[in-house]
Amino acid sequence: MRKTIVRVLVVLTVLAVGLGVVTVAGNDFRFTRREVTFGGPQGSLVGVLTEPRGGDARGLVVMVHGDGPVEATQGGLYSPWFEAAADAGFATLSWSKPGVGRSAGDWLDQSMADRAAEVDAALDWAHAQDDVPTGTVVLWAASQGGWVFPRVVADRDDVAGVVAVGTAVDWLRQGRFHLLAGLDDQGADDDERARAVAESDRVRDLLERGASYDEYATTTPEADRMTRDRWGFVLRNVHADATEGLRAMAPRGVPVHLMAGEHDRNVDVAETERVYRDLLGDHVTVSTFDAVHSLARPVVEDVDVVGAVTAVVRPRALLAPGVLDDYRSALASMGRRGW
Structure with missing residues (x-):
């Protein structure tokens, strides 16, 4: 207040x-x-x-x-x-x-x-x-x-x-820092942090093996999903x-x-x-x-x-x-x- x-x-x-x-x-x-x-x-x-x-x-x-x-x-x-x-x-x-x-x-x-x-x-x-x-x-x-x-x-x-x-x-370290700093700013509890990090790790695994956008999209809620073009941009630059x-x-x-x-x-x-x-x-x-x-x-x-x-x-x-x-x-x- x-x-x-x-x-x-x-x-x-x-x-x-x-x-x-x-x-x-x-x-x-x-x-x-x-x-x-x-x-x-x-x-x-x-x-x-x-x-x-x-x-x-x-x-x-x-x-x-x-x-x-x-x-x-x-x-x-x-x-x-x-x-x-x-x-x-x-x-x-x-x-x-x-x-x-x-x-x-x-x-x-x-x-x-x-x-x-x-x-x-x-x-x-x-x-x-x-x-x-x-x-x-x-x-x-x-x-x-x-x-x-x-x-x-x-x-x-x-x-x-x-x-x-x-x-x-x-790129990858910057992304993880951004995630954790955002969670800190939001006052996320331990469970929320664990879920966010697990989801981030899942997406990083997909990027590391060059997964298609369709594979990424079918396993990612629409509200959290990158566009197809953005996925391609990140794939191109993730390293x-x-x-x-x-x-x-x-x-x-x-x-x-x-x-x-x-x-x-x-x-x-x-x-x-x-x-x-x-x-x-x-x-x-x-x-x-x-x-x-x-x-x-x-x-x-x-x-x-x-x-x-x-x-x-x-x-x-x-x-x-x-x-x-x-x-x-x-x-x-x-x-x-x-x-």
């Missing part, structure tokens, strides 16, 4: 404050934006290029999305990241995943190697444009992007740095492990800045930090925030109304305190290395 009352009070406070500041804070971000189109492995990809007002960018951030049907701007949620990059003197290139919006293809038909090839195509396109600043290239990789960026960095010599946001190392790619990129000495949320229930960020430090050594820096997986404030994820109101009224406030300042600082540091 006490927790519910506190949440209601928080909602009312956000609504009251938000309505008072909307005309002051608004969504007037400090960047310009234009649509871009380039060829990807599955066809034409449509995205955006944001730049500092005045057009004096000296470097480029390339967004490597996490899981799901991500649109180029994440419905506007990427705007604070675009703005922080612009403040640091960087343009940002982001595109809708294949099959999202007007981008051709199907993101569920991709492996992590396919996703890396897509980033390669974006980088090649950027270098071929006279009006895209590629003096310093930084990859911004979120969540699932942690299985993508090591492949790109290992195979190219034009990436000056990586900002990794809540990235994972091993994803960033370790080999990180080891391959290590000799290049590219700085990696890991940004992690203390309340991340999706990824074991402590494991990610440990593996990054073991394989990349002094080239890794880490910042931790009072935040969830997306680096948003915990209340934004825990109380839907707060997230919805904040996104409209003060979108910069979605992210935990210090996140955007830290991002700007990381880009500035990588920029000094590259320029």
Whole structure:
């Protein structure tokens, strides 16, 4: 009851404050934006290029999305990241995943190697444009992007740095961590935990032996069932492990800045930090925030109304305190290395 009352009070406070500041804070971000189109492995990809007002960018951030049907701007949620990059003197290139919006293809038909090839195509396109600043290239990789960026960095010599946001190392371990963290958050008892783990083990066994979707579907309740396309995507990527790619990129000495949320229930960020430090050594820096997986404030994820109101009224406030300042600082540091 006490927790519910506190949440209601928080909602009312956000609504009251938000309505008072909307005309002051608004969504007037400090960047310009234009649509871009380039060829990807599955066809034409449509995205955006944001730049500092005045057009004096000296470097480029390339967004490597996490899981799901991500649109180029994440419905506007990427705007604070675009703005922080612009403040640091960087343009940002982001595109809708294949099959999202007007981008051709199907993101569920991709492996992590396919996703890396897509980033390669974006980088090649950027270098071929006279009006895209590629003096310093930084990859911004979120969540699932942690299985993508090591492949790109290992195979190219034009990436000056990586900002990794809540990235994972091993697909199966990440899935188990997510399951257990979710059960903890729900206050599951021992019996509920045992049933959930047993079901997870059953599905993992099917994935390990490459079972057909029909076999999976006939033994899984409809409410818990993946779609056929999602099953294929997971089958294709279930053995994803960033370790080999990180080891391959290590000799290049590219700085990696890991940004992690203390309340991340999706990824074991402590494991990610440990593996990054073991394989990349002094080239890794880490910042931790009072935040969830997306680096948003915990209340934004825990109380839907707060997230919805904040996104409209003060979108910069979605992210935990210090996140955007830290991002700007990381880009500035990588920029000094590259320029």
